[in-house]
Amino acid sequence: METALSATVGIFFAVAIYLMLSKHIIRILLGVAIFGNAVNLTIFTAGRVMREVPPIIPEALIAPDAATANPLPQALILTAIVISFSFFAFLLVLAFRAYQELGSDDTDTMRVAEPESEDLPPLGY
Amino acid sequence: MAADGHWLTFLVLMLPFAGAAVAPFLVRSFGHNAAWLLALIPAFMFYHFTGFLSSVANGETVAAGYSWIPSLGVDFSWYIDGLSLTFALLITGIGALIVLYSGGYLKGHPHLGRFFSFILMFMGAMQGLVLADGFLTLFVFWELTSITSFLLIGFDHVREASRRAALQALIVTGLGGLSLLAGLLLIWNMTGLGSMSALLEAEGALREAPLYLAALLLVLGGAFTKSAQFPFHFWLPNAMEAPTPVSAYLHSATMVKAGVYLVMRLNPVMGDTVAWETILPVFGGTTLIVGTLLAVRQTDLKLMLAYTTVSSLGLLIMLTGFGSEKAAEAAVLYLVAHSMFKGALFMVAGGIDHETGTRDITKLGGIGRAMPITFAAAVLAAISMGGLPPFFGFLAKEEIYAGLWQGSGWSGLITLVAIVGNALMFAVGFAVALKPFTGPKVETPKHAHEGPILLWLGPLVLGLGGLLTALASPLSHRFISNPMASAVVGEPVEISISVVPHVGLPLLLSVMTIALGITAYLALARGREIMAGTLRTIGWGPDLGFDQAIGGTVRISSTVTRVVQSGRLDYYMTATFIALALALFVPMILFGELPALPDFPSLRFYEWTVLAIAFIGLGAVLHARDRLTAIVSLGIQGFAVALLFMLLGAPDLSFTQFMVETLSVVILALVMTRLRLSPTDHRPTGEKAGDIAIAAVCGATLGLMLLRVTQIPFDDTLSAFFAENSRAIAHGRNIVNVIIVDFRGLDTLGEIAVVMIAGLAILALVRIRAGKPADARKGGG
Numbered sequence: 027m028e029t030a031l032s033a034t035v036g037i038f039f040a041v042a043i044y045l046m047l048s049k050h051i052i053r054i055l056l057g058v059a060i061f062g063n064a065v066n067l068t069i070f071t072a073g074r075v076m077r078e079v080p081p082i083i084p085e086a087l088i089a090p091d092a093a094t095a096n097p098l099p100q101a102l103i104l105t106a107i108v109i110s111f112s113f114f115a116f117l118l119v120l121a122f123r124a125y126q127e128l129g130s131d132d133t134d135t136m137r138v139a140e141p142e143s144e145d146l147p148p149l150g151y
Numbered sequence: 152m153a154a155d156g157h158w159l160t161f162l163v164l165m166l167p168f169a170g171a172a173v174a175p176f177l178v179r180s181f182g183h184n185a186a187w188l189l190a191l192i193p194a195f196m197f198y199h200f201t202g203f204l205s206s207v208a209n210g211e212t213v214a215a216g217y218s219w220i221p222s223l224g225v226d227f228s229w230y231i232d233g234l235s236l237t238f239a240l241l242i243t244g245i246g247a248l249i250v251l252y253s254g255g256y257l258k259g260h261p262h263l264g265r266f267f268s269f270i271l272m273f274m275g276a277m278q279g280l281v282l283a284d285g286f287l288t289l290f291v292f293w294e295l296t297s298i299t300s301f302l303l304i305g306f307d308h309v310r311e312a313s314r315r316a317a318l319q320a321l322i323v324t325g326l327g328g329l330s331l332l333a334g335l336l337l338i339w340n341m342t343g344l345g346s347m348s349a350l351l352e353a354e355g356a357l358r359e360a361p362l363y364l365a366a367l368l369l370v371l372g373g374a375f376t377k378s379a380q381f382p383f384h385f386w387l388p389n390a391m392e393a394p395t396p397v398s399a400y401l402h403s404a405t406m407v408k409a410g411v412y413l414v415m416r417l418n419p420v421m422g423d424t425v426a427w428e429t430i431l432p433v434f435g436g437t438t439l440i441v442g443t444l445l446a447v448r449q450t451d452l453k454l455m456l457a458y459t460t461v462s463s464l465g466l467l468i469m470l471t472g473f474g475s476e477k478a479a480e481a482a483v484l485y486l487v488a489h490s491m492f493k494g495a496l497f498m499v500a501g502g503i504d505h506e507t508g509t510r511d512i513t514k515l516g517g518i519g520r521a522m523p524i525t526f527a528a529a530v531l532a533a534i535s536m537g538g539l540p541p542f543f544g545f546l547a548k549e550e551i552y553a554g555l556w557q558g559s560g561w562s563g564l565i566t567l568v569a570i571v572g573n574a575l576m577f578a579v580g581f582a583v584a585l586k587p588f589t590g591p592k593v594e595t596p597k598h599a600h601e602g603p604i605l606l607w608l609g610p611l612v613l614g615l616g617g618l619l620t621a622l623a624s625p626l627s628h629r630f631i632s633n634p635m636a637s638a639v640v641g642e643p644v645e646i647s648i649s650v651v652p653h654v655g656l657p658l659l660l661s662v663m664t665i666a667l668g669i670t671a672y673l674a675l676a677r678g679r680e681i682m683a684g685t686l687r688t689i690g691w692g693p694d695l696g697f698d699q700a701i702g703g704t705v706r707i708s709s710t711v712t713r714v715v716q717s718g719r720l721d722y723y724m725t726a727t728f729i730a731l732a733l734a735l736f737v738p739m740i741l742f743g744e745l746p747a748l749p750d751f752p753s754l755r756f757y758e759w760t761v762l763a764i765a766f767i768g769l770g771a772v773l774h775a776r777d778r779l780t781a782i783v784s785l786g787i788q789g790f791a792v793a794l795l796f797m798l799l800g801a802p803d804l805s806f807t808q809f810m811v812e813t814l815s816v817v818i819l820a821l822v823m824t825r826l827r828l829s830p831t832d833h834r835p836t837g838e839k840a841g842d843i844a845i846a847a848v849c850g851a852t853l854g855l856m857l858l859r860v861t862q863i864p865f866d867d868t869l870s871a872f873f874a875e876n877s878r879a880i881a882h883g884r885n886i887v888n889v890i891i892v893d894f895r896g897l898d899t900l901g902e903i904a905v906v907m908i909a910g911l912a913i914l915a916l917v918r919i920r921a922g923k924p925a926d927a928r929k930g931g932g
Contacts, residue, residue, distance in 0.1 A: 028861040030752035036854020041769045044846035063792050080800045081886040095800030098870045101890035105902045111811045112909035119913045122822045133720035140718030151315040
């Protein structure tokens with residue numbers, strides 16, 4: 027199972043990175059969304075996987091009596107999903123506003139922060 | 152290591168820094184008269200060190216200290232012998248006079264308190280430098296002198312010339328300091344000895360070490376920059392931008408002698424080799440001649456003195472490296488004499504500047520009647536500088552010639568260099584001391600009259616010092632010269648020279664020097680023109696070179712910045728992911744951490760199906776030609792991941808993932824209606840292939856890494872802890888939920904904060920139409 031998931035994670039990352047290497051902001055955003063899933067799957071797989079046994083303690087017991095899925099990565103990912111979603115939403119709006127202001131969604135032409143030609147810094151003391 | 156009773160020396164080492172802390176407050180209360188109080192600090196230090204005189208004169212040394220970084224074998228330690236004691240006495244003695252002088256010179260200056268702070272800090276640093284035993288102690292104080300010198304040169308920071316001079320001094324001496332550090336560490340590494348006292352005991356260890364030459368060059372890199380040896384001399388005249396007390400103290404009497412101190416300190420363990428006796432005289436002699444020639448060129452009193460200081464430092468290095476016992480003794484005598492007469496002359500120049508408003512020697516004349524005490528101090532100092540009896544400078548000069556002339560060609564050449572240098576220094580010294588005071592009266596910007604006691608006390612005491620130490624030469628030799636010379640030579644020596652001239656070759660050479668000096672003095676105006684013409688012809692100098700180097704550095708860095716930070720996002724992304732691939736892949740191969748070949752995964756049918764759906768979603772995102780397809784495909788891969796979580800025992804994750812993916816798709820659909828998704832891939836084929844390669848390698852590497860991780864045994868300590876304690880401690884059956892809200896509750900709080908801030912930021916982005924009111928009306932509805 028881990029083998030298959032590792033391969034899946036690899037493919038997720040490859041697709042995400044390919045999209046993020048694009049110059050069009052919308053493709054980059056799609057890449058970021060997929061990247062988030064890839065990272066979550068990585069954490070999930072690294073904690074080892076087990077089928078169909080959620081980490082829940084039976085009513086009568088104080089601790090689980092049989093092996094369950096690893097709860098720790100699940101807790102981490104739960105946090106990660108929410109944060110990556112807020113991040114994604116922020117990026118999305120930022121991209122949209124940038125497009126409105128600059129009239130372009132091509133990252134090559136969005137150069138407000140680092141303009142094309144900059145003067146030499148002053149040479150005095 | 153620390154013996155009782157040494158705490159007082161430690162206290163004295165720290166005292167100037169304490170003084171620096173209180174100086175501004177004292178100035179606020181007492182104005183410039185705080186100088187009298189602050190001068191008590193160096194005076195007390197001077198008194199403390201005089202207590203060592205008799206024991207050091209008997210050949211004893213004091214090595215003490217405290218453990219500083221025991222794990223690295225680093226001590227804060229000091230070493231008092233003839234050499235460091237003489238330096239300490241000069242630093243504290245002249246320091247007291249300088250503090251007084253500063254009070255008079257900068258009277259009423261708004262930053263007088265700051266100035267006293269800086270000068271006391273410098274005093275502490277310089278004192279620490281000469282007393283330091285451990286290499287690191289030495290280095291720390293060495294750098295502290297560079298930093299305080301920077302602060303003092305740049306004291307008048309509103310002028311660009313000041314700032315440039317300060318930066319120049321810091322860069323030149325700072326680079327030298329790094330070279331010194333490397334040299335000291337190399338010595339430490341080769342010999343295993345980390346302190347001067349240990350090194351001096353193991354005399355032959357360093358000279359026979361394999362990397363002796365490298366260590367020598369590195370250490371000299373520090374000494375030559377600090378002591379302004381050619382071609383690093385240029386920072387010293389520029390440092391004259393500092394207020395005159397600084398020039399008198401740092402840049403003639405003390406700091407610039409740090410390099411000479413270092414060379415003298417190492418003479419017993421590094422000297423007596425061909426390299427030592429070649430490099431030092433050659434650089435020292437060149438500096439001597441270049442310095443005096445440039446001094447002739449100047450018309451500014453301070454600059455004339457500054458260049459003669461450069462040449463004096465050259466003379467000291469030349470004498471120390473010459474190799475004969477007498478030459479080393481001469482270096483000792485000259486160093487003491489120079490500290491006194493040059494400090495005095497600088498203070499005289501400052502006094503003239505202060506009272507007349509100019510330091511230009513061509514615009515001064517006949518003020519001797521108005522400033523008799525300053526005139527007297529100047530003449531006393533100049534006689535010592537010129538090497539006339541019965542002054543200490545005379546003793547030094549006799550000893551120089553006695554030490555240098557050995558009848559051979561090499562010693563003849565060096566002697567000739569010394570004669571020419573001394574004669575020119577004689578001329579410049581007397582020009583500074585006589586020209587402004589004698590001759591017809593010249594109108595000066597301010598009406599000249601004698602300055603207050605604070606201004607003439609220092610130069611007068613130092614001028615008289617040159618006379619008294621010579622007249623009482625048996626005493627000054629016993630307590631000062633002999634112990635110091637013994638430390639420089641490495642074995643006990645006895646200096647016998649006195650003010651009574653002995654007929655012999657040294658006296659003849661002295662007379663020659665004086666005759667030559669008088670000729671040069673009379674022809675000084677002519678010589679100045681010749682030198683000015685020569686320098687114009689040469690045009691380029693190290694000072695200009697410094698500007699070019701700094702300008703070049705700025706240009707190179709801005710070019711590099713422009714290449715590295717091109718301002719294009721896809722470059723940054725490409726570089727980031729190439730670096731990521733290399734960082735993960737190369738170590739995996741180098742350390743043989745590639746995963747073992749796994750068995751073909753045995754998945755159930757529906758698991759394969761879910762994976763297939765995910766891949767189809769991914770592929771569709773890649774190939775989407777219109778917005779809707781892209782959004783829906785993104786949703787498909789997200790839901791597939793949610794299903795995967797569901798199948799693998801993570802219902803909470805699955806539920807959250809479903810919600811988040813749904814929300815993402817909705818928001819994306821809202822926003823993307825305004826954004827263009829280019830119908831075809833915009834990238835040219837070559838670029839596309841490159842991007843595919845980078846993405847594929849990154850994906851493969853990350854996949855391999857994950858596979859490798861899953862192949863090593865799993866440590867489930869943490870997971871087991873949560874399983875054990877979820878119900879027992881936190882009373883919850885759903886372990887994941889318990890972790891989130893209880894065990895790692897603070898994390899969740901942080902997460903909520905992130906979501907909230909992101910929400911606020913989004914709101915702000917949507918609401919604010921920066922500087923575009925027309926747009927706001929259009930888009931706001």
